[in-house]
Amino acid sequence: xxxxxxxxxxxxxxxxxxxPKDVPGDLWSKCPACEGMLFAPDLKTxxxxxxxxxxxxxxxxxxxxxxxxxxxxxxxxxxxxxPDDPLRFRxxxxxxxxxREARAATGLRDAITIAxxxxxxxxxxxxxxxxxxxxxxxxxxxxxxxxxAAREAVARRAALLAIxxxxxxxxxxxxxxxxxxxxxxxxxxxxxxxxxxxxxxxTDPTTGGVTASFAMLGDIHIAEPGAMIGFAGQRxxxxxxxxxxxPGFQTAEYxxxxxxxxxxxxxxxxxxxxxxxxxxxMPDAEAA
Amino acid sequence: MPPLPxxxxxxxxxxxxxxxxxxxxxxxxxADEVERMQAKIDRLLAGIYAALTxxxxxxxxxxEARPHFSDYVAGLFTEFTPLAGDRLFGEDAALLxxxxxxxxxxxxxxxxxxxxxxxxxxxxxFGMARPEGYRKAQRLVALAARFGLPVVTFVDTAGAYPGVGxxxxxxxxAIARSMQVFLAAPVPIxxxxxxxxxxxxxxxxxCADRVxxxxxxxxxxxxxxxxxSILWRAAAQAEEAAAALRLTAQDLKRFSLIDxxxxxxxxxxxxxxxxxxxxxxxxxxxxxxxxxxxxxxxLVQRRKANFLARAGGDL
Ligand SMILES: [Zn+2]
Numbered sequence: 001x002x003x004x005x006x007x008x009x010x011x012x013x014x015x016x017x018x019x020p021k022d023v024p025g026d027l028w029s030k031c032p033a034c035e036g037m038l039f040a041p042d043l044k045t046x047x048x049x050x051x052x053x054x055x056x057x058x059x060x061x062x063x064x065x066x067x068x069x070x071x072x073x074x075x076x077x078x079x080x081x082x083p084d085d086p087l088r089f090r091x092x093x094x095x096x097x098x099x100r101e102a103r104a105a106t107g108l109r110d111a112i113t114i115a116x117x118x119x120x121x122x123x124x125x126x127x128x129x130x131x132x133x134x135x136x137x138x139x140x141x142x143x144x145x146x147x148x149a150a151r152e153a154v155a156r157r158a159a160l161l162a163i164x165x166x167x168x169x170x171x172x173x174x175x176x177x178x179x180x181x182x183x184x185x186x187x188x189x190x191x192x193x194x195x196x197x198x199x200x201x202x203t204d205p206t207t208g209g210v211t212a213s214f215a216m217l218g219d220i221h222i223a224e225p226g227a228m229i230g231f232a233g234q235r236x237x238x239x240x241x242x243x244x245x246x247p248g249f250q251t252a253e254y255x256x257x258x259x260x261x262x263x264x265x266x267x268x269x270x271x272x273x274x275x276x277x278x279x280x281x282m283p284d285a286e287a288a
Numbered sequence: 289m290p291p292l293p294x295x296x297x298x299x300x301x302x303x304x305x306x307x308x309x310x311x312x313x314x315x316x317x318x319a320d321e322v323e324r325m326q327a328k329i330d331r332l333l334a335g336i337y338a339a340l341t342x343x344x345x346x347x348x349x350x351x352e353a354r355p356h357f358s359d360y361v362a363g364l365f366t367e368f369t370p371l372a373g374d375r376l377f378g379e380d381a382a383l384l385x386x387x388x389x390x391x392x393x394x395x396x397x398x399x400x401x402x403x404x405x406x407x408x409x410x411x412x413x414f415g416m417a418r419p420e421g422y423r424k425a426q427r428l429v430a431l432a433a434r435f436g437l438p439v440v441t442f443v444d445t446a447g448a449y450p451g452v453g454x455x456x457x458x459x460x461x462a463i464a465r466s467m468q469v470f471l472a473a474p475v476p477i478x479x480x481x482x483x484x485x486x487x488x489x490x491x492x493x494x495c496a497d498r499v500x501x502x503x504x505x506x507x508x509x510x511x512x513x514x515x516x517s518i519l520w521r522a523a524a525q526a527e528e529a530a531a532a533l534r535l536t537a538q539d540l541k542r543f544s545l546i547d548x549x550x551x552x553x554x555x556x557x558x559x560x561x562x563x564x565x566x567x568x569x570x571x572x573x574x575x576x577x578x579x580x581x582x583x584x585x586x587l588v589q590r591r592k593a594n595f596l597a598r599a600g601g602d603l
Contacts, residue, residue: 080603086543087534091519140600147596148603169487169509171519174533175545178509179599181488182495185467186592209509211460212448212488217468231460231488232450236514240450250455258456 031055033226047267056224056267058204061113061128064163068126068271074117077125077152079109079145086140087174095172102133111136111166112145116152120275122282123158125149129165131205136166138210139173143180146214150187159197159278160188164215168208181213188217197281199274202229202252202261220277221261222270223252229261292347294336298555301329333555340504343527345536346512348504349483353558355565357384357399357442360482363565364572365390365397371431374423377457382413382449383421383493385428390440391573396432398425398493399442402483416449419462422492426462426469429477438476438576441493446511448489463492470495471592474584478575480550480568481505481537482557497591498575499545501537502564503552507545508535545598547575 027040033055042051047067048059059067066072089095103109111133116125127149129136138146146162153160169177191198200218204227212231223229230250238245248254252264265273291299305325308318340348348354361368365388372379385398400417403409425441432439448459470477470493479496485507501507510518512530517523540546550564550571557564579587596602 082600087532089532091515091525091529091532144600144603147600151603171510171515171533174509174535175507175540176543176599178487178491178507179545179595181464181491182467182471182595183599185464185495186471186595189468189471189592209488212463212492213467214464216458216461216464230455231448231463232455237450237452237455241452243452245452249452254456258458260458260461 032057049267054225054266056204056226058131058165059267060132061130061163064203065113065115065117065126065128067267068119068161068274069115069117069124070119070121070275074115074126077114077116077148079112079114079141080148081109082141082144085172086176087172089172089174091172098134098172106130106133108133110141110145111138112142112149114145114149114152116156116158119159119161119271120279122275122278123156124161124274124278125153125156125158126161126163128163129210131165131167134170136164136210137168137170137177138166138180138184139170139177140180142170143177143183146180146184147187150191153191153196154194157194157196159199159282160191161199161201161274162214162218163201163203164206164210165203166206166208166210168210178209181209184214185217188214192219197278199277201270201274202227202255204228207231207233216260219281221263222273222277223255223261223264224270225252225264225266227252229255292344292351294340294344295333298329298332298336301325301332305329330554333559337504337552337555341527341531342506342533342536342539343512343530345504346484346506346526346530348556348558349502349506351556351558352404353561354483355557355561356404357401357444357482359561360399360442360565360568361388361397363562364569365395366392368397371428372424374420374427376420376423378420380413380418380421380424381411382415382445383417383425384412385424387431387437390438390569390576393438393576394435395438395440395576396428397440397442398428399482400445400489400493402444413449415445416447417445417489418449418451418454419457419459422448422459422462422466425493426466429469429473433473433475436475438478438579439473439496440572440576441477441479441496443479443481443485443490443494443507444483445486445489446484447486448492460488463488466492467495471595472588474588476576476579476582476587477591478572478579480572481507481546482568486511495591495595497579497587497594498547500548500550500568500571500575501540501546502550502557502568503537504556505537506530506535507537507540508533543599 034053036052402415403412477496516525553560
C-alpha cells in the first residue's frame with residue numbers, strides 16, 4: 001500500500017514530463033465556455049480552469065485528488081470486484097464491449113476511485129467518480145465502491161468525501177443500477193451513525209440517480225462554479241414543459257440560490273475550504 | 289379504449305359475442321354459442337398473457353383500465369382519511385396518501401395516482417410527483433412511525449416529474465431523503481408495484497421490508513423509450529430496450545430484487561380489476577401478518593440488510 005503514493009501520483013507526473021506529446025492538437029484546446037484557446041501547460045497550472053474566463057473544465061480524478069489531499073499525497077483502496085454485465089445487456093453494441101473499451105481507454109476497472117489521506121490534517125476517505133468511464137454512471141461496481149468507501153471511513157474514523165461526476169444510473173445494468181440508490185443512501189447512513197462528517201463535492205455534471213441518492217444527503221454540499229447539477233436532463237424537461245429553460249438553470253449557482261448547496265467554491269480554494277470545514281466539525285482528537 | 293394490438297383476436301371474438309347478444313335475447317342456441325366463444329376467449333387470453341413480451345408488458349402495465357391507487361384504496365381499506373401537504377411548500381395530487389384501516393387495523397397508505405380521464409390526469413399530473421409529493425411521503429412515514437402504524441405503498445408512475453419548479457425545489461433531494469426516511473422507519477413497510485415502476489420516482493417510496501410486483505407490472509431504471517433514445521438514438525427501438533432492461537416482474541424476481549409476484553387474473557388486471565385488487569390485498573395482509581408484531585430497531589436492521597444484500601451483496 002505504501003507504494004501507492006508513487007504509482008498514483010508520482011508516476012503520472014513523471015510520465016507527463018518524460019513523454020510529452022508534441023502534437024499541436026494536444027497542446028491547444030478550446031474553452032467550451034468562452035472559446036478562448038487554452039495552452040495545455042497553462043491548463044495544468046490552472047487545474048483545468050480556463051485562463052481567460054475562469055470556466056471550470058472537467059478534471060481527471062488523479063489530478064483532483066492530488067489537489068485536495070494534504071501534500072498532494074493519498075493512497076488508493078481497491079474497490080470490490082463485481083461480475084460484469086449481469087443482465088447480458090446489448091443495445092447497438094454489447095455492454096461487455098463498451099466496458100472493455102472504457103477500461104482500455106481509462107486504465108480503470110469502473111467509474112469510481114476510493115482514496116484516503118488527510119485534508120487540513122483531518123482523515124478523509126474520498127469516493128471520486130470518473131466521467132471518462134461511461135459518463136461516470138453508477139452500476140453495481142460503483143455502488144459497491146461507494147459502500148466500501150463508507151466502510152473505510154467508519155473503520156478509519158475519517159470523514160467521507162463524495163466527489164460525484166456522473167450522468168446518473170448505468171442503464172446497462174437496469175434495475176440493479178436503480179437499487180444502488182438506496183444502497184448508497186445506506187452507506188451514507190453508516191457514516192452518519194458513526195458520528196463522522198459526510199461532505200459532498202458536486203462537480204460537473206451530477207445528474208439523475210446519483211444526484212437523487214447519496215449526492216443530496218451530505219452534511220455539507222460544496223459545488224464547483226458552473227457545475228451542472230440536477231435530477232432530470234434538460235432535454236427531457238424542455239420536451240415536457242415545451243418552454244425554454246431559464247438562464248443558468250441547474251448550475252451550481254442556481255442550486256445555491258435555491259437552497260440545495262451550501263457554497264460554490266472555486267477549484268483553487270477547494271482544498272482550503274474542505275480543510276476548514278472538516279476542522280470545524282471534526283474534533284482534534286480525530287485528526288489523523 | 290382501443291384493444292392492445294396483441295389482444296386483437298380477443299377483441300374480435302368479444303365483438304361477435306356482443307353482436308349475437310343484440311340479435312336475439314331469449315334464444316338458447318345463442319347462449320351455448322356465447323359460452324363456447326367465451327371459453328375460446330379465455331383460452332386465447334391465457335395463451336397471450338402467458339407469453340407477453342417485455343414491451344407488451346409495458347403496454348399492459350400502462351393500460352388505462354388497469355386499477356389505480358384509488359381503486360386499491362377503495363377495494364382494500366376502510367376509513368381512508370387522505371392527508372394533504374408537505375408542510376413546506378404545497379400539496380401534490382400525483383402522490384396521494386393518508387391514514388386508513390386494513391382488515392380493521394390502522395395503517396398509513398400512499399401511492400402514485402395517475403388519474404382516469406383527461407381532467408383527473410391533469411389534476412394528478414399523470415402520477416408524476418414533484419418534490420412536495422415525496423416530502424409528503426416522508427411526512428406520512430414519520431407520522432406512521434410516531435404512532436406505530438404499518439405503511440403500505442403502491443407504486444405506479446412513469447417517473448418523478450421533470451419540470452423547472454421540481455428541479456428548483458430539489459426533486460433529487462426529495463427522492464434521496466425519502467429513501468433515507470423509509471429505510472430508517474421503525475415500522476413495517478410493504479410496497480406493491482401495481483403498474484409502472486419508473487426509476488427514482490418509484491424507488492423513493494419502495495424502500496420497504498417487502499416489495500411485490502403485479503404479474504404484468506414493470507420496474508425499471510429508465511423507461512424503454514428513454515433508454516432507446518439514448519442508447520439506440522431512436523425512440524422506435526423501445527421494444528428492444530424493454531427486453532434489454534429486464535424490467536418485468538419475473539426478471540426482478542430472478543435477480544432477487546423483489547420478494548414476490550402477485551398473480552393477475554387471466555387477461556390482466558384491467559379485465560378483472562376487482563380480482564387483481566383482492567389478490568394484492570391478500571398478499572399485503574400476508575406480508576404484514578408475517579412482520580407483526582415487530583421490534584422497531586430489529587426491523588430496520590433487517591430492512592437495511594435486505595437492501596445491502598441485493599444488487600451487489602454486502603461487502
Ligand atoms: Zn473560458
